[in-house]
Structures are given as C-alpha cells and as structure tokens.
Amino acid sequence: MRPSRLYRVAAVLLLLFAVAHTLGFSQSDPSWNVGLLVRLMKSTHFPVLGFQRTYWDFFLAAGYSAGALYLFSALLAWQLGSCPAGVLAKLGLVRGAFAACFAVVAVVSWRYLFVVPIAFSTAIAACLAAAAAEKSRTERFD
DSSP states (O other): OOHHHHHHHHHHHHHHHHHHHHHHTTOOOGGGOOHHHHHHHHHOEEEETTEEEEHHHHHHHHHHHHHHHHHHHHHHHHHHHHSOHHHHHHTHHHHHHHHHHHHHHHHHHHHHSOHHHHHHHHHHHHHHHHHHHSOOHHHHHO
16 A cells, blocks of 8 residues: 555544544543542642642643543544655655654553554554555655
C-alpha cells in the first residue's frame, strides 16, 4: 500500500483515538469499585510550586494532554499523507520517529490498558511503520 494511503488511514484512526480518549479517559464503571478512590483524588488538595492541586488535577492534565497529542498526531499523519514522494524522502527521520513513538504507545497499551487502546495503538503503529518503511520512488532511484 502507498505511504499516502497508510498515513491517511493512520490519521483517521488517530482522530478516532483522540476523540475516544478525550471523552472516555476520566469515566469509570461503578462495578470497578473505585468511587472512593476517585472522590479522594478529587478532594485531597496539596501545594505544588505555589498552586493548590489534587491528584485528579494531575490525572486530568495527563489525559487531556494525551488527547491533544493524539489530535496533533492525526494532523501530522494527514499532512504526511499529502506530501509528494520527494518531500517524504527528506523526512525519513520524522517518519521513523513517528512510527517508533506509536510503537511505544502500543507496547504501553499492551502492558497496561485494554482491548480498545491496544487495537487502535497497534493498528496506528503498523500503518506508520509500514509507511515509514515504504521507500518512495525518489528514494529508490537516488
């Protein structure tokens, strides 16, 4: 499959991942019995470098930051999917690092999360790795 198509598929998956993550990361199921823990995370305040914060604040900050980075990644993947072969050829380091980053996200998902983020992160990593590995025509004949 051509890199442009792989990047576009990754972009759509990343957009869906960003939306699902941002809407879902702070939700909990009552059957998990974490209500007391969540209430404590929200109610226990402590000073951090001149600010009063809670662990819930840190949790939300991490979750929203991840969602923003997934959204940026979707935009980057879409933009890479629009690049001519010659431009992609010059972005080898970016393409490889992008794929490696999501390979790490996939490993973290497999180790610590559940089926939805595992499926998304693995599919995204596979698309980005395949697109990064695919040599453009410019690269083949230089």
